[in-house]
Amino acid sequence: MRSVSIIGIGTTPFSVLEGKSLKEIATMACVEAINDARIAKEDIQTFYLGNYCSGILVGQETIAPLVANSVGLRKETPCTKIEGACCSAGIAFRDAFLMVAAGVCDFALAAGVEKMTSVSTAKATEGLASAMDQEYEARTGLTFPGFFAMVARRHMYEFGTTIEQLGMVSVKNHNNGVVNPRARFRNKVTLDEVMNSRLIADPLKLYDCCPISDGAAAAVLCPTEIARQFTDKPIEIVGSAHTLGYATMYEMDSVTTILPTVLAAKQAFEMAGLKPGDIDVAELHDCFTMAEIVDSEDLGFFEKGRGGPAVEEGLTQVGGKIAINPSGGLLSKGHPVGATGIGQVYEIVKQLRGEHENQVRGAEIGLAHNLGATGQVATVHILRRR
Amino acid sequence: MRSVSIIGIGTTPFSVLEGKSLKEIATMACVEAINDARIAKEDIQTFYLGNYCSGILVGQETIAPLVANSVGLRKETPCTKIEGACCSAGIAFRDAFLMVAAGVCDFALAAGVEKMTSVSTAKATEGLASAMDQEYEARTGLTFPGFFAMVARRHMYEFGTTIEQLGMVSVKNHNNGVVNPRARFRNKVTLDEVMNSRLIADPLKLYDCCPISDGAAAAVLCPTEIARQFTDKPIEIVGSAHTLGYATMYEMDSVTTILPTVLAAKQAFEMAGLKPGDIDVAELHDCFTMAEIVDSEDLGFFEKGRGGPAVEEGLTQVGGKIAINPSGGLLSKGHPVGATGIGQVYEIVKQLRGEHENQVRGAEIGLAHNLGATGQVATVHILRRR
Numbered sequence: 101m102r103s104v105s106i107i108g109i110g111t112t113p114f115s116v117l118e119g120k121s122l123k124e125i126a127t128m129a130c131v132e133a134i135n136d137a138r139i140a141k142e143d144i145q146t147f148y149l150g151n152y153c154s155g156i157l158v159g160q161e162t163i164a165p166l167v168a169n170s171v172g173l174r175k176e177t178p179c180t181k182i183e184g185a186c187c188s189a190g191i192a193f194r195d196a197f198l199m200v201a202a203g204v205c206d207f208a209l210a211a212g213v214e215k216m217t218s219v220s221t222a223k224a225t226e227g228l229a230s231a232m233d234q235e236y237e238a239r240t241g242l243t244f245p246g247f248f249a250m251v252a253r254r255h256m257y258e259f260g261t262t263i264e265q266l267g268m269v270s271v272k273n274h275n276n277g278v279v280n281p282r283a284r285f286r287n288k289v290t291l292d293e294v295m296n297s298r299l300i301a302d303p304l305k306l307y308d309c310c311p312i313s314d315g316a317a318a319a320v321l322c323p324t325e326i327a328r329q330f331t332d333k334p335i336e337i338v339g340s341a342h343t344l345g346y347a348t349m350y351e352m353d354s355v356t357t358i359l360p361t362v363l364a365a366k367q368a369f370e371m372a373g374l375k376p377g378d379i380d381v382a383e384l385h386d387c388f389t390m391a392e393i394v395d396s397e398d399l400g401f402f403e404k405g406r407g408g409p410a411v412e413e414g415l416t417q418v419g420g421k422i423a424i425n426p427s428g429g430l431l432s433k434g435h436p437v438g439a440t441g442i443g444q445v446y447e448i449v450k451q452l453r454g455e456h457e458n459q460v461r462g463a464e465i466g467l468a469h470n471l472g473a474t475g476q477v478a479t480v481h482i483l484r485r486r
Numbered sequence: 487m488r489s490v491s492i493i494g495i496g497t498t499p500f501s502v503l504e505g506k507s508l509k510e511i512a513t514m515a516c517v518e519a520i521n522d523a524r525i526a527k528e529d530i531q532t533f534y535l536g537n538y539c540s541g542i543l544v545g546q547e548t549i550a551p552l553v554a555n556s557v558g559l560r561k562e563t564p565c566t567k568i569e570g571a572c573c574s575a576g577i578a579f580r581d582a583f584l585m586v587a588a589g590v591c592d593f594a595l596a597a598g599v600e601k602m603t604s605v606s607t608a609k610a611t612e613g614l615a616s617a618m619d620q621e622y623e624a625r626t627g628l629t630f631p632g633f634f635a636m637v638a639r640r641h642m643y644e645f646g647t648t649i650e651q652l653g654m655v656s657v658k659n660h661n662n663g664v665v666n667p668r669a670r671f672r673n674k675v676t677l678d679e680v681m682n683s684r685l686i687a688d689p690l691k692l693y694d695c696c697p698i699s700d701g702a703a704a705a706v707l708c709p710t711e712i713a714r715q716f717t718d719k720p721i722e723i724v725g726s727a728h729t730l731g732y733a734t735m736y737e738m739d740s741v742t743t744i745l746p747t748v749l750a751a752k753q754a755f756e757m758a759g760l761k762p763g764d765i766d767v768a769e770l771h772d773c774f775t776m777a778e779i780v781d782s783e784d785l786g787f788f789e790k791g792r793g794g795p796a797v798e799e800g801l802t803q804v805g806g807k808i809a810i811n812p813s814g815g816l817l818s819k820g821h822p823v824g825a826t827g828i829g830q831v832y833e834i835v836k837q838l839r840g841e842h843e844n845q846v847r848g849a850e851i852g853l854a855h856n857l858g859a860t861g862q863v864a865t866v867h868i869l870r871r872r
Contacts, residue, residue, distance in 0.1 A: 101590075121621055155542045159624075161616045162571040165862035169733035176749055178728035179863065180577055181569040185548040191566055195581070202588030204487075230547040235507055238545075342564035347555035363562055476551035477565065 101201045105327040105334035105486065108137025108320035109446045114434035115284045116217045117314040122151075122158050125316040126213035127170040129439075133209065133318035134171070138330050141172045144320070145205035147179045148196045150189030150212035151438035156227040158215050167211070183438075185231040186387065188212060190441030190470030190479030193319065194342045197481075200321050201337075211318035212443070214436035224312050228437070231473040237348045245309060247349060247474045248388040249301035255356045255390065256303070259405030263303050267294040268411045269389035270307045270431055276418065277428025279457045282443075284313050284434035308389040313434030317442040319449070324486065333453045338465075339372030339482030341365070345475040352475070360478035361398035361471060368467075368480040369400070376400035379422055379482070380463040381451045383444035385471035386429040392416075395469055396424060399480070423460040426451070441470035441479060452485040487587045491713040491720035491872065494523025494706035495832045500820035501670045502603045503700040508537075508544050511702040512599035513556040515825075519595065519704035520557070524716050527558045530706070531591035533565045534582045536575030536598035537824035542613040544601050553597070569824075571617040572773065574598060576827030576856030576865030579705065580728045583867075586707050587726075597704035598829070600822035610698050614823070617859040623734045631695055633735060633860045634774040635687035641742045641776065642689070645791030649689050653680035654797045655775035656693045656817055662804065663814025665843045668829075670699050670820035694775040699820030703828040705835070710872065719839045724851075725758030725868030727751070731861040738861070746864035747784035747857060754853075754866040755786070762786035765808055765868070766849040767837045769830035771857035772815040778802075781855055782810060785866070809846040812837070827856035827865060838871040 110132025112125045120128075126149065134141050149164040160166070164179040173179065182192040189212025196210035216224050225243075232238040255261045271291050277283035289307055297306035327334035345360035346352045352359070369375060376399060384399070386392035393407035401422050402410045410416055416424040427433050427447040430440060448466035450456040468481045496518025498511045506514075512535065520527050535550040546552070550565040559565065568578040575598025582596035602610050611629075618624040641647045657677050663669035675693055683692035713720035731746035732738045738745070755761060762785060770785070772778035779793035787808050788796045796802055802810035813819050813833040816826060834852035836842040854867045 123619075123621065153541045153547050155539045155613070155616050156545075156547075158620070159542075159612075159616045160620045161539050161542075161569060162618075162859045162862055164570065165730055165859070166619055166733050168730055169737075169862075173730065175730045175745060176753070177730050178577075178580070179570075179730050180581065180728075183547060183567040183569055184550065184565075191564075194564070195566065198588075198590055199584070202584075202590050204584055204588050226545070227541070230541050230545045232548075233509075233552055234544070234546045235509065342566075344551055344554055344559065344561045344563050344565050347552050351555075359561060367562070473548045473551070476548055476555075 102203060103324035103336060104197050104200045104321050105324040105336045106319050106449055107322055107327050107330040107334055108133045109449050110136055111282060111317040111443060111446045112315050113282045114313045114315035114436055114443060122154055122160055122213055122215040123166050123170050125314060126167040126211055129316035129318040130171045130209060130211050133320050137320035139207060142174050143207045144173050144177060144209045145207050146199050147173060147177055147209045148192040149181050150192035150441060151181055152183060152185055152188050152214055153227040153230060156230060157219055184477050185472035186437050187441060187470045187472030187477045187479055188438040191342055193442050193445055194340050194479055196321055197337050197340050200323060206322055208321045210442060211316060212439035212441055213316035214438040215314050216312045216436060217314050233348050245301035245304055248390045249304045251355050251394060252303055252390040258356055261408035265408035265412050266308055266389040267291050269392045270294045272417055273386060273425050273429040273431040276426050276458055277432025280428050280433060283428040283432050284311055285432045304388055310387050310430035310435040313436045315434060315436035315439045317439050317446045319442055319445055334486050335449045335452050336484045336486050337481060338484045339368035341367035342479045344477060347476060349474055358394055358398050358475040360475060361395060364478045364480040365399045368482050372482045374482060378465055379467045380465050381423045381426060381460040382467040383427060383447050384424055384469045386425055386431050387435060399469060418458055418460055426458040426460055444468035444470060448483050452483055488589060489710035489722060490583050490586045490707050491710040491722045492705050492835055493708055493713050493716045493720055494519040495835050496522055497668060497703040497829060497832045498701050499668045500699045500701035500822055500829060508540055508546055508599055508601040509552050509556050511700060512553040512597055515702035515704040516557045516595060516597050519706050523706035525593060528560050529593045530559050530563060530595045531593050532585050533559060533563055533595045534578040535567050536578035536827060537567055538569060538571055538574050538600055539613040539616060542616060543605055570863050571858035572823050572826060573856045573858030573863045573865055574824040577728055579828050579831055580726050580865055582707055583723050583726050586709060592708055594707045596828060597702060598825035598827055599702035600824040601700050602698045602822060603700050619734050631687035631690055634776045635690045637741050637780060638689050638776040644742055647794035651794035651798050652694055652775040653677050655778045656680045658803055659772060659811050659815040659817040662812050662844055663818025666814050666819060669814040669818050670697055671818045690774055696773050696816035696821040699822045701822035701825045703825050703832045705828055705831055720872050721835045721838050722870045722872050723867060724870045725754035727753035728865045730863060733862060735860055744780055744784055744861040746861060747781060750864045750866040751785045754868050758868045760868060764851055765853045766851050767809045767812060767846040768853040769813060769833050770810055770855045772811055772817050773821060785855060804844055804846055812844040812846055830854035830856060834869050838869055
C-alpha cells in the first residue's frame with residue numbers, strides 16, 4: 101500500500117439549495133475539487149459517490165453515472181455509488197483511498213451528496229427512518245432522536261453527564277459555525293436558548309439536533325509521491341478505517357459506546373502510528389449533541405464518561421486541548437446525509453492547509469469521524485499536513 | 487495485481503420469495519457461498535453488497551451492515567452497499583475482485599439482492615423509473631420497455647432485424663430455463679405465443695420483457711494461489727471491467743450500440759488476453775430480447791447487425807457457436823435488479839465447474855455481462871476454469 105494524499109477539495113454550502121438539483125450540487129462540488137487539484141477532469145480514473153437515499157427523497161437512483169457525465173469524466177471511468185446511511189461519504193472516501201493506495205489507479209474522485217429540503221419533513225423523516233432495521237427496530241417506533249435520547253439518559257445515569265453539558269456542545273458548535281460560510285446556521289445560541297428550545301426526544305431539544313440540509317462535497321486523491329506536482333499543500337491520508345457495528349440497539353452491550361467508532365479508531369490510529377493525543381483538530385459526527393460527547397470518548401480523546409466535563413471545561417473549543425468541530429459540525433453546518441463524511445474531510449483539509457475561517461493554530465494532524473444509522477457503521481480518517 | 491479466483495457461490499431461486507425479507511434472502515445466498523467456499527464466516531475481510539432500490543421498494547436502506555450482521559461477519563469488516571441500477575451486483579463483484587487483486591485483503595464476499603414482488607407493479611415501476619435521469623429523461627415519459635423498443639425499431643431499420651428474431655431470443659431463453667431450478671419461469675414458449683403475447687412497447691411484447699423477481703446471489707473470492715486449499719474447482723477471474731455510458735438516450739451517437747458494453751468488453755478481453763471467439767458460454771443482460779441481440783454484437787460475438795440472424799441460425803443455443811444465457815437469462819430466470827450481476831456469475835461458475843443443469847459441454851471460459859439503466863453503466867467479467 102502506497103501513501104495517498106488529497107490534492108483538491110470542493111463543496112457547496114450545506115444549506116437549502118433551492119432550484120439546484122441533486123445532480124447539479126454534486127457536479128458543483130466535483131468540478132471545484134478537480135479545479136482545486138489543478139488536473140483535467142479526464143485525468144480522473146475512478147469515481148466514488150456517497151449518497152444515502154436519493155431514491156426515496158428525489159426519486160433518482162443511478163446517480164454516480166449521472167454525476168460523472170455531468171462532470172464530464174471519461175467513459176472508461178468506473179463510477180460507483182456507495183450507500184451506508186449517514187456514513188455514505190466516509191465509505192466513498194475510503195474506497196477511493198484504497199484504490200489509489202493499492203495502486204489500482206492514480207487519480208480518484210470521491211464525493212458525497214444529498215438533497216433533502218425539497219420534500220416535506222414527513223418524507224425526509226421516512227427517508228431517515230429507512231436506515232434502521234425495518235423488521236426489528238423501526239417498527240418498535242424508535243427514531244434517531246429517540247435512539248440518541250436513550251444514549252443520553254444512560255450516559256447521564258452512568259457518568260453523571262448533565263443536560264447542560266449536552267447544551268454546551270450546541271453552544272460551542274453554533275459559535276464555531278458563525279464564521280463558516282458553508283454552514284447552514286451562522287447564529288450564536290446561548291445555553292438558555294438551547295435549554296428552552298422545543299423538546300424533541302427527552303432530554304434532547306431542538307438545538308441538540310442537527311438540521312436537514314442539501315449539500316455536496318468532493319475530494320481528489322493521488323499518490324503522495326506525485327502530489328506536489330499539483331499542490332503546495334498536499335494533505336496525506338495517514339489513517340483510514342471502516343468498521344461494522346450492531347444492527348439494532350437491543351444487541352448493543354452498552355449504548356454509551358458506539359462500537360464501530362472504537363474499532364475504526366483503533367485501526368486508523370494503528371495505521372497512522374499515532375495516538376488520540378496527537379490530533380490537533382477533529383470533525384466528529386455530532387448528529388446530536390450527545391453523539392459528539394460519545395464520539396469524543398470512543399475515539400480516545402477523553403476517558404469514557406469524561407466527555408461531558410471536557411465540553412464544560414472548554415477542552416473541545418478552538419484553542420482547547422483538542423478542537424472538536426470548529427466547522428460548526430453537523431449541528432450548525434448541517435447534515436446533508438450522504439455528503440457529510442467528505443464535508444468533514446473538506447473542513448480538516450482547510451485546517452491543515454492553514455486556510456480555515458476558524459483556524460486551529462498550527463494544526464498539523466486532523467481526524468474525520470463519520471457514523472451511520474444507530475451506530476451500524478463508522479469510518480475514521482486521519483489526515484496530516486506534509 | 488494478483489490473480490483472483492472464485493471459491494464459493496450461493497444463491498436463492500430468482501422467484502417470488504413470499505414471507506422472506508430482503509435481509510433473509512441476502513443472508514441465505516451469502517451463507518451458502520461461504521459454506522461452498524469451505525471457509526468460516528469470520529474469515530471474510532470485506533463485503534460488497536449490490537442492491538438497486540431497497541429504499542423505494544421495501545423502505546430499507548443501510549442493508550450492507552444489516553446483512554453482514556445477519557450473516558455473522560466480524561465487526562472489523564468493512565461492509566459496503568453498491569448501487570448502479572441493474573448493474574449493482576456487477577459493480578459489487580468487481581469491487582470485491584479489486585480488493586483481493588490489489589492485495590487489500592484475501593477473502594472477499596460479494597453479493598447482490600433485490601426484493602421486488604412485495605409491492606404493487608406501480609410501485610415497482612416507480613422504483614425502476616428512478617434509474618433514469620429524472621430531469622432530462624424520465625419526465626419525457628420514457629420507460630425501459632420504451633427505450634429498448636426504440637432500440638429495436640432502429641435495429642430493425644438499420645440491419646433488417648426481424649420481430650421474429652427478437653421472439654426467438656425469448657423462445658431460446660425460456661427453453662433454457664426449463665431445467666434451471668433457480669429460474670422464475672420454467673415453461674417453454676413457442677414463437678407463436680411470444681408473437682401473440684400482449685403488446686408492451688411496440689415492437690416488444692410481454693415475452694420480450696424480463697419479469698420482476700426477488701432474489702439474491704453471492705460469491706467468495708480469494709487469491710488464486712491459495713484457492714485450491716478450499717476447492718478442487720477454483721474459477722479464475724481473468725478479465726474485469728466497469729465502464730460508463732451516456733446519461734440519456736438523446737446523447738447517444740447510436741442507439742443500436744450500448745457504449746459501456748463495448749468499452750468494458752475491450753478492457754476485459756485485453757486484460758484476459760482473449761478474444762470473443764474464445765468464450766464458450768456467456769450470460770448476457772437480456773432485460774429485453776432486443777438487449778441480448780445488441781449485447782451479443784457489442785461484446786464482439788457477432789458483427790453489428792448480425793445478432794438477429796445469429797439467433798435465427800441457432801448460433802447462440804447450447805451447442806451453437808457460443809451458448810448465450812443457458813441459464814434462461816433475465817427473460818426466464820428473472821431479474822431481481824440488484825442481484826442479477828452476481829446471479830450471472832453464479833451460472834457461469836456452475837458451467838465452468840461442469841455442474842450446470844444445462845451444461846455447455848467442455849466449457850472452459852465464460853463471460854458475464856451486466857448492464858445498468860438505459861446503458862449508463864456496464865460490467866464485463868471473464869471467468870476461466872483452472
